[in-house]
Amino acid sequence: MSSPTAPDEALTRYDVTRPRGVVLLLHGGTEQSASPVDGRSASWRRSAAMQRSITPRLAADGVATWLLRYTLRGWNGGAPVADARAALRRLDAALPDVPVVLLGHSMGGRTAVHIADHPSVVGVVGLAPWFPPGEPTAALAGKWLLAAHGSRDRITSPRATRAYVERADADGARATFRDAGPVGHYMFRRAAAWNDLAVEGCSTLLSRARR
Numbered sequence: 001m002s003s004p005t006a007p008d009e010a011l012t013r014y015d016v017t018r019p020r021g022v023v024l025l026l027h028g029g030t031e032q033s034a035s036p037v038d039g040r041s042a043s044w045r046r047s048a049a050m051q052r053s054i055t056p057r058l059a060a061d062g063v064a065t066w067l068l069r070y071t072l073r074g075w076n077g078g079a080p081v082a083d084a085r086a087a088l089r090r091l092d093a094a095l096p097d098v099p100v101v102l103l104g105h106s107m108g109g110r111t112a113v114h115i116a117d118h119p120s121v122v123g124v125v126g127l128a129p130w131f132p133p134g135e136p137t138a139a140l141a142g143k144w145l146l147a148a149h150g151s152r153d154r155i156t157s158p159r160a161t162r163a164y165v166e167r168a169d170a171d172g173a174r175a176t177f178r179d180a181g182p183v184g185h186y187m188f189r190r191a192a193a194w195n196d197l198a199v200e201g202c203s204t205l206l207s208r209a210r211r
Contacts, residue, residue, distance in 0.1 A: 012067040020062035021206040028106030033074030080111045099209040122209035125201040130156045131164035140173035150183035
């Protein structure tokens with residue numbers, strides 16, 4: 001696996017020559033917190049570990065991976081959305097006209113569905129996503145959504161994820177729910193299976209975008 005680009009406070013990038021696509025990873029967080037996200041953040045570290053695991057397979061298919069580090073740990077009414085939109089602007093400037101899949105865990109999944117309306121984004125892969133009742137689906141219109149959830153998750157709700165997928169599909173997204181089996185929220189158990197799902201999901205959505 002290639003080394004990441006020069007250290008960046010907000011983005012960890014593994015770039016490839018002539019990329020055919022980019023996966024932007026969005027990590028989890030908590031409902032309310034004004035604490036900054038640093039290298040000790042468990043949510044960021046989980047997504048960083050996933051990035052290191054999935055990058056070699058994606059890079060072999062010409063796909064770069066970028067991992068965003070939010071400014072603050074909390075959702076705080078939607079604070080990560082601004083960070084994620086800024087990351088997409090940087091991505092567009094660096095890699096114009098390259099399709100993007102958003103790969104979000106927990107709060108990262110919630111963030112992803114708010115920014116899926118960006119022109120470069122072709123779809124979202126949500127892993128144990130946080131979709132509260134009434135979460136808007138409008139940004140997913142015409143986009144792909146794959147949401148995977150384990151039945152033993154006690155942090156975010158697989159039932160709420162199913163309901164969100166059904167609403168998104170009815171509202172114009174091409175949305176699918178994937179049962180991840182008897183696993184919890186943090187992707188510790190069956191980590192390899194979560195990584196496989198991430199690679200499969202992102203690769204499938206990028207392949208559809210190339211047709």
